[in-house]
Amino acid sequence: MIDQADALRSLVRDKSHLDLPRRTRAYAVAITSGKGGVGKTSLAVNLALTLASTKGRVRLVDADYGLSNAEVLLGVNPDHTLEDVVCGRIDAADAWVDCPGGLRLISSGSGLDSMTNIDGVASAELMASALDSAENGDIIVIDTAPGIDDSVISILSMADEVLVVTTPEPTSITDCYATIKVLTQAKPDCRISLVTNNCSSPSQAGSVARGLDAICIRFLGRSFQRYEYVPTDPSVGRAILTRRPFALHAAHTPAASWLKRLAIKIVERERQWQASRRAESLLEA
Ligand SMILES: Nc1ncnc2c1ncn2[C@@H]1O[C@H](COP(=O)(O)OP(=O)(O)OP(=O)(O)O)[C@@H](O)[C@H]1O
Numbered sequence: 001m002i003d004q005a006d007a008l009r010s011l012v013r014d015k016s017h018l019d020l021p022r023r024t025r026a027y028a029v030a031i032t033s034g035k036g037g038v039g040k041t042s043l044a045v046n047l048a049l050t051l052a053s054t055k056g057r058v059r060l061v062d063a064d065y066g067l068s069n070a071e072v073l074l075g076v077n078p079d080h081t082l083e084d085v086v087c088g089r090i091d092a093a094d095a096w097v098d099c100p101g102g103l104r105l106i107s108s109g110s111g112l113d114s115m116t117n118i119d120g121v122a123s124a125e126l127m128a129s130a131l132d133s134a135e136n137g138d139i140i141v142i143d144t145a146p147g148i149d150d151s152v153i154s155i156l157s158m159a160d161e162v163l164v165v166t167t168p169e170p171t172s173i174t175d176c177y178a179t180i181k182v183l184t185q186a187k188p189d190c191r192i193s194l195v196t197n198n199c200s201s202p203s204q205a206g207s208v209a210r211g212l213d214a215i216c217i218r219f220l221g222r223s224f225q226r227y228e229y230v231p232t233d234p235s236v237g238r239a240i241l242t243r244r245p246f247a248l249h250a251a252h253t254p255a256a257s258w259l260k261r262l263a264i265k266i267v268e269r270e271r272q273w274q275a276s277r278r279a280e281s282l283l284e285a
């Protein structure tokens with residue numbers, strides 16, 4: 001019995017998979033949420049397309065294992081998925097598919113048995129292979145499943161910044177706090193931005209952010225430095241129904257305009273990140 005408890009404790013303590021080294025210099029932005037259905041995939045797909053039109057060389061990893069929706073929103077039908085990588089049929093480098101807007105996507109497939117019950121270690125290894133198959137200078141947007149499972153947290157730990165999405169609803173805010181709590185325990189220096197989606201006004205987003213920030217400072221001793229706003233916009237739902245992303249086909253709608261502002265900030269953060277990586281490698285040389 002004691003042996004079993006010791007083994008369990010060491011399993012909990014062993015977080016080495018959260019620190020898997022990255023071999024390529026691509027900037028990874030993960031999009032996550034505690035609660036499901038808050039708009040992660042819509043934001044991930046359309047942010048990735050907006051980034052692609054701002055900067056070029058953008059990839060999207062759909063890491064909602066076995067419940068991939070990004071291809072539905074993009075109107076593509078991938079021949080290969082991360083399931084082929086898990087089963088050893090192909091390398092991750094061969095799983096990327098070309099999408100509209102110059103975006104490249106790796107899907108994780110839909111309803112595939114081998115993509116369910118992926119644990120934290122397997123998830124980290126799979127994500128490492130996807131990230132390493134990108135090229136230096138790429139931006140990689142990662143859409144995740146909702147929740148605080150090990151498989152999600154290990155993906156978030158590998159990202160260079162995490163956008164945690166909530167809506168103004170108290171249940172969503174509660175689950176958002178849970179995500180921030182678990183993530184900061186796993187990776188204390190994680191760079192987190194709050195995105196309040198489906199908002200009626202910037203002031204509503206501001207009040208959600210201030211409330212959540214106060215709770216994070218009080219109970220976690222840290223603040224998330226940035227917060228973003230995406231308004232409620234019927235073009236988001238229309239884009240899903242027609243499989244025509246609003247970033248490409250309704251680029252002047254309110255949600256698209258706010259995503260452009262977010263994309264510009266991410267491109268600037270990526271530029272700074274690349275500059276500091278270059279400086280580090282010069283020092284190491
Ligand atoms: N800003 C918005 N305005 C209006 N509707 C929105 C907005 N954002 C998301 N939605 C709607 O919310 C629903 C869920 O969106 P989406 O599938 O992107 O969420 P999700 O967080 O990825 O869900 P899951 O957790 O199941 O993966 C969709 O019907 C979408 O149209």
Ligand SMILES: [Mg+2]
Nearest residue numbers: 040041064069
């Ligand atoms: Mg989704």
